[in-house]
Amino acid sequence: YNAVMFCLCLTPDNKRLITADRDTVVRVFNASTGALLKELKDHSDRVFSVAASRDGRFIASGDDECRKIILWNAQDGRKVFTHQHNGSVECVSFSNDCPTTRVATSCKDGNITVISIESQLVVFESKSHQCCFSCAWSRDSHMLVSGGTNGDIVLFDATDNYTEIRKINLQVDAYVRALTFTPFDDYLIVGTEHSDKSIVIINVETGEEIHCVG
Secondary structure (H helix, E strand, O other), X not given: OOOOEEEEEEOOOOOEEEEEEOOOOEEEEEOOOOOEEXXXXXXXXXXXXXXXXXXXXXXXXXXXXXXXXXXXXXXXXXXXXXXXXXXXXEEEEEOOOOOOOEEEXXXXXXXXXXXXXOOOOEEEEEEOOOOEEEEEEOOXXXXXXXXXXXXXXXXXXXXXXXXXXEEEEOOOOOOEEEEEEOOOOOEEXXXXXXXXXXXXXXXXXXXXXXXXXX
Protein backbone atom coordinates (compact mmCIF):
# COMPACT_ATOMS: atom_id res chain seq x y z
CA TYR A 1 0.00 0.00 0.00
CA ASN A 2 1.09 3.60 -0.56
CA ALA A 3 0.21 5.35 2.71
CA VAL A 4 2.89 7.32 4.56
CA MET A 5 3.62 5.56 7.86
CA PHE A 6 4.25 7.61 11.03
CA CYS A 7 4.50 4.84 13.63
CA LEU A 8 4.42 1.06 13.92
CA CYS A 9 4.56 -1.60 16.63
CA LEU A 10 4.45 -5.34 17.09
CA THR A 11 1.96 -7.07 19.33
CA PRO A 12 3.60 -8.75 22.35
CA ASP A 13 3.33 -12.20 20.74
CA ASN A 14 5.13 -10.84 17.64
CA LYS A 15 2.36 -12.18 15.40
CA ARG A 16 0.83 -8.87 14.26
CA LEU A 17 2.30 -5.61 13.00
CA ILE A 18 0.25 -2.44 13.54
CA THR A 19 0.85 0.76 11.58
CA ALA A 20 -0.28 4.37 12.06
CA ASP A 21 -0.72 6.03 8.70
CA ARG A 22 -1.11 9.45 7.14
CA ASP A 23 -4.33 8.39 5.38
CA THR A 24 -6.15 8.20 8.79
CA VAL A 25 -6.25 4.38 8.84
CA VAL A 26 -4.74 2.04 11.44
CA ARG A 27 -3.72 -1.21 9.77
CA VAL A 28 -3.03 -4.62 11.27
CA PHE A 29 -0.82 -7.06 9.35
CA ASN A 30 0.27 -10.65 9.79
CA ALA A 31 3.91 -10.14 10.83
CA SER A 32 5.05 -13.37 9.16
CA THR A 33 3.29 -13.14 5.81
CA GLY A 34 2.63 -9.40 5.47
CA ALA A 35 -1.04 -10.06 4.78
CA LEU A 36 -3.43 -7.26 5.77
CA LEU A 37 -5.74 -8.51 8.53
CA LYS A 38 -7.72 -5.42 9.57
CA GLU A 39 -8.22 -1.76 8.80
CA LEU A 40 -9.38 0.34 11.76
CA LYS A 41 -11.20 3.42 10.49
CA ASP A 42 -12.55 6.15 12.74
CA HIS A 43 -9.86 8.84 12.67
CA SER A 44 -10.49 11.93 10.57
CA ASP A 45 -6.87 13.04 10.44
CA ARG A 46 -3.43 11.48 10.05
CA VAL A 47 -2.56 9.00 12.78
CA PHE A 48 0.68 9.84 14.57
CA SER A 49 0.96 7.05 17.14
CA VAL A 50 -0.10 3.49 17.83
CA ALA A 51 0.46 0.92 20.58
CA ALA A 52 -0.59 -2.63 21.49
CA SER A 53 -1.37 -3.67 25.05
CA ARG A 54 0.77 -6.31 26.74
CA ASP A 55 -2.20 -8.61 27.35
CA GLY A 56 -3.12 -8.51 23.66
CA ARG A 57 -6.63 -7.12 24.22
CA PHE A 58 -6.27 -3.56 22.98
CA ILE A 59 -4.82 -1.27 20.34
CA ALA A 60 -4.54 2.48 20.96
CA SER A 61 -4.09 5.12 18.27
CA GLY A 62 -3.72 8.91 18.43
CA ASP A 63 -4.15 11.49 15.71
CA ASP A 64 -2.97 14.98 14.81
CA GLU A 65 -5.40 17.86 14.28
CA CYS A 66 -8.49 16.05 15.59
CA ARG A 67 -6.56 15.54 18.84
CA LYS A 68 -8.11 12.28 19.91
CA ILE A 69 -7.10 8.83 21.03
CA ILE A 70 -9.11 5.76 20.10
CA LEU A 71 -8.98 2.48 22.03
CA TRP A 72 -9.80 -0.54 19.87
CA ASN A 73 -10.63 -4.16 20.65
CA ALA A 74 -7.64 -5.95 19.15
CA GLN A 75 -9.58 -9.12 18.37
CA ASP A 76 -12.55 -7.81 16.39
CA GLY A 77 -11.49 -4.23 15.64
CA ARG A 78 -14.43 -2.65 17.45
CA LYS A 79 -13.99 0.81 18.96
CA VAL A 80 -13.98 0.63 22.77
CA PHE A 81 -13.85 4.37 23.49
CA THR A 82 -12.57 7.73 22.26
CA HIS A 83 -10.96 10.44 24.36
CA GLN A 84 -10.56 14.01 23.19
CA HIS A 85 -7.35 15.94 23.96
CA ASN A 86 -6.39 19.60 23.61
CA GLY A 87 -3.33 18.95 21.45
CA SER A 88 -2.22 16.53 18.77
CA VAL A 89 -1.49 13.10 20.21
CA GLU A 90 2.22 12.48 19.67
CA CYS A 91 2.56 9.19 21.56
CA VAL A 92 0.41 6.48 23.18
CA SER A 93 1.70 3.89 25.66
CA PHE A 94 -0.02 1.08 27.59
CA SER A 95 0.88 0.18 31.15
CA ASN A 96 2.66 -3.17 31.37
CA ASP A 97 0.41 -4.80 33.96
CA CYS A 98 -1.68 -7.84 33.03
CA PRO A 99 -4.54 -7.37 32.51
CA THR A 100 -3.73 -3.94 31.11
CA THR A 101 -5.37 -1.17 33.16
CA ARG A 102 -4.15 2.18 31.78
CA VAL A 103 -3.08 4.00 28.66
CA ALA A 104 -0.90 7.11 28.69
CA THR A 105 -0.72 9.83 26.04
CA SER A 106 1.71 12.66 25.35
CA CYS A 107 0.36 15.66 23.49
CA LYS A 108 1.72 18.69 21.71
CA ASP A 109 -0.02 21.00 24.22
CA GLY A 110 2.51 19.77 26.82
CA ASN A 111 0.23 17.42 28.72
CA ILE A 112 0.88 13.84 29.69
CA THR A 113 -2.41 12.08 30.44
CA VAL A 114 -3.28 8.68 31.95
CA ILE A 115 -6.68 7.13 31.22
CA SER A 116 -8.19 4.18 33.07
CA ILE A 117 -9.34 1.53 30.60
CA GLU A 118 -12.04 0.24 32.93
CA SER A 119 -13.64 3.58 33.80
CA GLN A 120 -12.56 5.41 30.61
CA LEU A 121 -11.77 8.41 32.82
CA VAL A 122 -8.61 10.48 33.18
CA VAL A 123 -6.81 9.45 36.37
CA PHE A 124 -3.79 11.75 35.93
CA GLU A 125 -2.88 14.76 33.83
CA SER A 126 0.10 17.09 34.05
CA LYS A 127 1.37 19.89 31.86
CA SER A 128 5.03 19.09 32.43
CA HIS A 129 6.42 20.32 29.11
CA GLN A 130 6.01 23.09 26.59
CA CYS A 131 5.28 20.28 24.12
CA CYS A 132 5.20 16.59 25.11
CA PHE A 133 6.37 14.20 22.41
CA SER A 134 6.94 10.84 24.13
CA CYS A 135 5.94 8.71 27.10
CA ALA A 136 6.68 5.22 28.42
CA TRP A 137 5.97 2.95 31.37
CA SER A 138 8.55 1.02 33.33
CA ARG A 139 8.37 -2.75 32.94
CA ASP A 140 6.68 -3.11 36.35
CA SER A 141 4.40 -0.11 35.61
CA HIS A 142 5.58 1.59 38.82
CA MET A 143 7.03 4.53 36.88
CA LEU A 144 5.89 6.71 34.00
CA VAL A 145 8.21 8.98 32.04
CA SER A 146 7.54 11.79 29.59
CA GLY A 147 9.78 13.67 27.16
CA GLY A 148 9.39 17.11 25.65
CA THR A 149 11.24 20.04 24.11
CA ASN A 150 14.76 21.23 25.01
CA GLY A 151 15.83 17.78 26.16
CA ASP A 152 13.39 17.78 29.10
CA ILE A 153 12.39 14.49 30.76
CA VAL A 154 10.06 14.02 33.75
CA LEU A 155 9.81 10.81 35.79
CA PHE A 156 6.63 10.07 37.77
CA ASP A 157 5.83 7.56 40.54
CA ALA A 158 2.79 5.69 39.21
CA THR A 159 2.28 3.97 42.59
CA ASP A 160 1.88 7.27 44.50
CA ASN A 161 -0.65 9.42 42.61
CA TYR A 162 1.93 10.09 39.91
CA THR A 163 4.04 12.31 42.11
CA GLU A 164 7.09 13.71 40.34
CA ILE A 165 10.25 11.74 41.12
CA ARG A 166 12.66 14.00 39.26
CA LYS A 167 13.24 16.18 36.24
CA ILE A 168 16.13 15.48 33.92
CA ASN A 169 17.53 17.87 31.34
CA LEU A 170 19.85 16.59 28.62
CA GLN A 171 21.30 20.08 28.00
CA VAL A 172 20.41 19.95 24.31
CA ASP A 173 18.04 22.01 22.20
CA ALA A 174 16.16 19.02 20.83
CA TYR A 175 12.87 17.15 21.10
CA VAL A 176 12.79 13.93 23.13
CA ARG A 177 11.08 11.69 20.59
CA ALA A 178 11.47 8.21 22.10
CA LEU A 179 11.72 6.69 25.58
CA THR A 180 12.04 3.12 26.83
CA PHE A 181 13.14 1.40 30.03
CA THR A 182 15.65 -1.46 30.08
CA PRO A 183 14.22 -4.83 31.23
CA PHE A 184 15.08 -4.33 34.92
CA ASP A 185 13.95 -0.66 34.95
CA ASP A 186 17.41 0.49 36.04
CA TYR A 187 18.20 2.51 32.92
CA LEU A 188 16.22 4.74 30.58
CA ILE A 189 17.05 4.87 26.88
CA VAL A 190 16.24 8.21 25.26
CA GLY A 191 16.02 9.11 21.58
CA THR A 192 16.35 12.78 20.56
CA GLU A 193 16.62 14.79 17.37
CA HIS A 194 20.04 16.18 18.35
CA SER A 195 22.95 15.07 16.18
CA ASP A 196 25.41 14.90 19.10
CA LYS A 197 23.03 13.15 21.50
CA SER A 198 20.71 11.09 19.34
CA ILE A 199 20.65 8.23 21.89
CA VAL A 200 21.21 8.78 25.61
CA ILE A 201 21.29 6.19 28.42
CA ILE A 202 20.26 7.47 31.86
CA ASN A 203 20.54 5.89 35.30
CA VAL A 204 16.93 5.89 36.57
CA GLU A 205 17.88 6.00 40.27
CA THR A 206 20.26 8.96 40.00
CA GLY A 207 19.16 10.71 36.79
CA GLU A 208 22.77 10.76 35.57
CA GLU A 209 23.75 10.31 31.93
CA ILE A 210 25.68 7.05 31.55
CA HIS A 211 26.39 7.13 27.84
CA CYS A 212 25.38 9.01 24.71
CA VAL A 213 25.69 8.27 21.01
CA GLY A 214 25.88 11.00 18.36
